[in-house]
Amino acid sequence: MSVRVRFAPSPTGHVHIGNIRAAIFNWLFARHEGGAFLLRVEDTDLERSTPEAIATLLEVMEWLGLDFDEKPPMYQTSQRHRHLEAAEQLLTQGDAYRDSKGGEGEAVVFRIPFDTERIPGVVTVGPIDVPVHPDVPVTVSSKGVGYAGVSAKGTPAPGGACLAGCKDLQVFAADGTCLFSLAGKEEAILRGGESFTLPGATRLHFTRRTITYRDLVKGEMNKPLDSMRDVVIVRSDGSPVFHLANVVDDITQGITHIIRGDDHVENTFRHIMLFVCLGATPPAYGHLPMIVNAAGKPYSKRDGDAFVGDFRARGFLPDALFNYLTLLGWSPGDDREKMTRAELVEAFSLNRVQHASAQMDIQKLTNLNGQYIAELPEEDFFVRCRERLSEFEWGRELDEGLLRAVCQLMHSRLKVFADVEQWRYFFVDFPEYDAKVCAKQCRDDAVVAALRSLPTKLASVEPFTAAALEEVIAAAATAAGLAPGKLNQPLRAAVTGSGIGAGIFETLEVIGKERTLARLQAEKWLPQK
RNA sequence: GUCUCCAUCGUCUAGUGGUUAGGACAACGGGUUCUCAUCCCGUAAACAGGGGUUCGACUCCCCUUGGAGAUGCCA
Numbered sequence: 001m002s003v004r005v006r007f008a009p010s011p012t013g014h015v016h017i018g019n020i021r022a023a024i025f026n027w028l029f030a031r032h033e034g035g036a037f038l039l040r041v042e043d044t045d046l047e048r049s050t051p052e053a054i055a056t057l058l059e060v061m062e063w064l065g066l067d068f069d070e071k072p073p074m075y076q077t078s079q080r081h082r083h084l085e086a087a088e089q090l091l092t093q094g095d096a097y098r099d100s101k102g103g104e105g106e107a108v109v110f111r112i113p114f115d116t117e118r119i120p121g122v123v124t125v126g127p128i129d130v131p132v133h134p135d136v137p138v139t140v141s142s143k144g145v146g147y148a149g150v151s152a153k154g155t156p157a158p159g160g161a162c163l164a165g166c167k168d169l170q171v172f173a174a175d176g177t178c179l180f181s182l183a184g185k186e187e188a189i190l191r192g193g194e195s196f197t198l199p200g201a202t203r204l205h206f207t208r209r210t211i212t213y214r215d216l217v218k219g220e221m222n223k224p225l226d227s228m229r230d231v232v233i234v235r236s237d238g239s240p241v242f243h244l245a246n247v248v249d250d251i252t253q254g255i256t257h258i259i260r261g262d263d264h265v266e267n268t269f270r271h272i273m274l275f276v277c278l279g280a281t282p283p284a285y286g287h288l289p290m291i292v293n294a295a296g297k298p299y300s301k302r303d304g305d306a307f308v309g310d311f312r313a314r315g316f317l318p319d320a321l322f323n324y325l326t327l328l329g330w331s332p333g334d335d336r337e338k339m340t341r342a343e344l345v346e347a348f349s350l351n352r353v354q355h356a357s358a359q360m361d362i363q364k365l366t367n368l369n370g371q372y373i374a375e376l377p378e379e380d381f382f383v384r385c386r387e388r389l390s391e392f393e394w395g396r397e398l399d400e401g402l403l404r405a406v407c408q409l410m411h412s413r414l415k416v417f418a419d420v421e422q423w424r425y426f427f428v429d430f431p432e433y434d435a436k437v438c439a440k441q442c443r444d445d446a447v448v449a450a451l452r453s454l455p456t457k458l459a460s461v462e463p464f465t466a467a468a469l470e471e472v473i474a475a476a477a478t479a480a481g482l483a484p485g486k487l488n489q490p491l492r493a494a495v496t497g498s499g500i501g502a503g504i505f506e507t508l509e510v511i512g513k514e515r516t517l518a519r520l521q522a523e524k525w526l527p528q529k
Numbered sequence: 530g531u532c533u534c535c536a537u538c539g540u541c542u543a544g545u546g547g548u549u550a551g552g553a554c555a556a557c558g559g560g561u562u563c564u565c566a567u568c569c570c571g572u573a574a575a576c577a578g579g580g581g582u583u584c585g586a587c588u589c590c591c592c593u594u595g596g597a598g599a600u601g602c603c604a
Contacts, residue, residue, distance in 0.1 A: 010604060042604075099601085107602050149531070157530050158600095218534070227532045232602040242604050266533060266599045289535080290597070298597075324541095327553090331542055335552045354535095354542080357597065361540050364554040374567080413566045470563095488563035500565035 003035025004256045007061075007068070008076075008246070010042040013053035014307040015060045017360065018261060018291045018299065021325045025288055026259045027066050028326065028348040037066075038253055039073035044245065046077075060308045064318050065341070079249055083240035086248045086278055087233055094190070095277045096233065099143060108234035109143070110243075112162035112225060112273060114190060116209060119276050124167075125208040125224070132159070134202050138171050140180065141195030144230055145169065147204065163189070165226030166206040174202045182206075211269050216257070216286030217353040223269050231270050243267065247274045250283065259286045259350070262357070286350045289329050290357040306360075315388065315417025317376075320369040329354040338371055370415035382407045388417045394428050395420075402426065405510045409502045422498075426511060430519060431497035439527040441493040448526070450480035450487055451494055455517050464513040466505035473505070494525040 007023040009015065030037035041057070043049035061068070087108045090096035095113060098106040116122040132138060133156035136148035145166050148156035169182035179198045188194045212222040233244035240248075250258065265287050275282040293299050299306040311321050323344070327337060332347040339347070373381070385407050389395030406426045414420065425431035442448055457476055461468050477487040492504045495516055501507055508516050519525075 045604080101601075109601070151530055159531075221533080223533065227600090229601060235602045237602085239602090241602065246604085261598095262534075263598055263604090267604095269533095287534090292597085294540090296596075327541065329541090333543070335543075337541090337553055356535050358542090359540060361554065364541065367554055370566090410566095412568095415566085473563095485563050492564065498565090502565080504563055 002256075003030060003033040004038065004254050005030050005035065005259055006038040006040050006250070006253060006255050007066075008040040008042050008249070008260075009057060010045055010049065011053040011057045012045075012048045013050070013056050014309065015057055016299065017306045017308060017311075017325070020060065020064065020066075020308050021291060021328060022259065022261055022288055023061065023066055024064070024322060024325055025330070025348075025350075025353070027068075028344060029257065029259060029350060030069075031345045032348045035256070036069040038070055038255075039068040040076060040249055040253065041073055042076045042242075042245070044076050044239070044242075056309070060312075063312060064308070064322055074249065074253060076245055076249060079245065079252065080240065082252060083245045083248050084234070084238075087240065087244060090233070090277060093277065097142060100236070105236040105238075107232045107236045110231045110233045110270070110274060110277075111142075112164040112228050112230055112270070113277060114164045114167075114186060116164060116211075116225075119211065119273055120282070121212040121272070122209055122225070123212060125210055127168075128206060128208040128226075130159075130204040130206075130226075132201055132204055133157070134174065134200050137197050137199040138180075138201045138204070139195065139197050140169070140171075140182065140189065142190050142193055145204075147201070160229060161226040162228050162230050165209070165224065165228060166204065167209060169204065169206040171198050171201045172203040172205060173200050211272065213268065213272060213282075213285060215265075215268075216259070216284055216350040218265075218287055218355055221265065221268070223266070228269065233274075243271065243274065247271050247278065251275065251278060251280045255283050257284045257286065259288065262287050262290050286353070289354055291328055292357050292359050294359060294362075296359060311365075313418075315419070316365065316369050317372045320372040321365065323372075324365045324368050328358045328360065338368065366415050373414055373417075374412060376411075378408070378411070381411055384417060385420055388420045389423070389427075392421065392424070394424060398427055402510070409506055409510055413502065425496045425498065426507075429515060430522065430524060431495075433497040433524055434493070434499065435527075437493050437499040438497070438525045441490040441499070442525060442527055446480050446482060447487065447490045450476055450482060451490055451520060451525075452523075453480065454491070455520050458513065458517060458520075461513070464509060464516075466503070466509045469505045469508050495519050497525070 005026045007026050009019050009023070027037050039061070041054060043054065087096065090110060091108065096108050096110045099109045100106045113119060131150050133148040133150050136156050139146040142163065144160060144162045146160045149159040151157040166182065169180070170178055171180040173179055179201055180196055185194065206226070209225045210222045211225060212220065215221045231243055233241050235241060268285050272282040290298060293306070322341070323339060326344055330348070330353050332339070333352055336343070376384070382404060386398070386403060389398060389403070406423055410423060442451065454473070454476055457472055458469070461472055473487055473491065474484040477484050480487070488504050489499065492501060492507070493499060495508060495511065
């Protein structure tokens with residue numbers, strides 16, 4: 001059977017970096033296997049799932065090159081009838097029941113199947129004893145076993161399990177007498193609705209069973225049935241819960257492999273049971289570790305910078321972000337880091353995915369982005385810069401020749417497109433002067449005198465080229481009693497207002513004679529005494 | 530509280546019983562250079578702790594610690 005995977009986000013207008021990483025891994029897996037990558041929009045939260053939010057989601061996916069198969073995507077709200085039909089089916093099969101605990105009306109609750117023969121991966125471990133607190137009566141009914149455990153302090157601690165978790169249950173009092181025995185009563189409880197309340201019990205004795213599955217990234221996973229409880233699948237207001245909707249849609253779409261975040265591992269056990277009870281073969285599962293912030297904590301609203309849109313806005317290239325994100329929790333097994341899509345598709349495999357969560361490192365992303373920018377063809381780089389620059393008032397109508405010259409000069413220095421903001425001094429009459437830099441560079445009287453002598457000397461330089469400038473400026477420094485080159489940084493400060501930039505002679509050439517002279521003469525660089 | 534999962538330099542990672550524990554980003558030092566960046570060279574930097582198993586553990590098992598997730602009407 002060919003591979004079918006899906007990305008199933010709920011559109012909220014902001015696509016989270018962890019979510020998109022899940023999408024990337026699904027996409028990589030599908031392309032590697034030659035399978036299908038589907039999109040399912042889980043738009044059941046009607047408040048937040050606006051058309052704009054959905055548009056944002058699609059835009060982000062396109063930006064990152066995450067093309068999905070079988071368009072249009074499935075919208076979960078369109079599947080509501082299937083969800084409710086599935087709930088009905090479970091109800092009539094006896095795999096679910098109605099319960100009014102807690103809600104306004106009656107919710108539908110999926111019962112962890114008592115008869116586990118049909119569930120793959122369920123194994124019997126053996127007999128086990130669980131101490132319970134005698135002050136709280138043990139209850140046994142079709143809804144499960146209710147009891148209070150005993151905390152370290154000896155007080156009652158909330159406990160309970162699904163009935164399936166307590167096969168062969170026997171309830172004992174402190175003196176050893178058996179208050180209850182489940183054997184033979186299963187049918188009466190499950191079908192007949194019989195229930196029992198047993199005060200004064202101190203110990204539960206039952207046969208433990210666990211459910212096991214092999215996770216594609218984490219390996220063997222298992223969970224005792226007695227640590228599970230029945231699951232609400234339809235709310236008392238009649239709306240399907242995530243667990244039901246998700247599983248039903250996966251069945252409808254014929255999903256073969258579910259690759260999702262770590263936070264779903266616990267759900268997997270009950271989802272497997274839902275698949276089986278709905279007559280479907282459970283898919284294979286792989287759980288990706290979470291991406292955490294610089295403090296090692298899960299991203300929260302306070303972190304702000306965890307949305308894909310933010311990275312786009314800051315001028316990260318989609319290929320760079322894509323590449324970086326693949327390296328978060330995965331590696332090809334050799335020393336390669338910068339890899340093309342084709343290489344990534346070729347090398348990707350789930351069993352090389354990390355088991356532990358990973359921290360986002362913006363510096364490494366920035367470095368990688370710089371590498372991608374460096375590789376951009378000149379024309380492509382020029383177009384992107386022009387677009388970026390147009391976001392600034394002074395960057396709207398730039399002379400193309402000047403812009404091309406600036407791009408060529410600055411290409412190797414740019415790591416993130418947002419930084420083109422610092423190119424302002426190439427395009428305006430007067431730069432913003434960094435007072436600290438000017439004060440540091442121009443505090444020496446000899447230097448100031450030399451800078452003041454420059455306008456007349458530079459005026460005759462024709463053509464105004466880097467090579468010619470270098471000669472004249474070195475001579476000016478020498479004439480002022482300075483070592484050649486000692487005038488360069490003061491000159492940079494005086495003309496660009498900054499202490500950093502490309503080569504000063506090349507920079508002056510690009511800025512041009514007129515503005516260079518004007519800036520020197522205006523003496524806005526002169527430190528205020 | 531209970532359950533599940535996780536643990537190699539600051540960060541991302543390689544490593545599947547025998548390695549000088551490798552690479553990348555960041556840091557630091559040097560070279561190139563007028564500054565910054567690029568580029569080149571180099572330095573510092575890790576197996577959470579404790580028990581086992583073994584001739585030999587980063588690697589296998591157990592415990593502790595720490596972290597994350599889950600714990601009936603969020604997804």
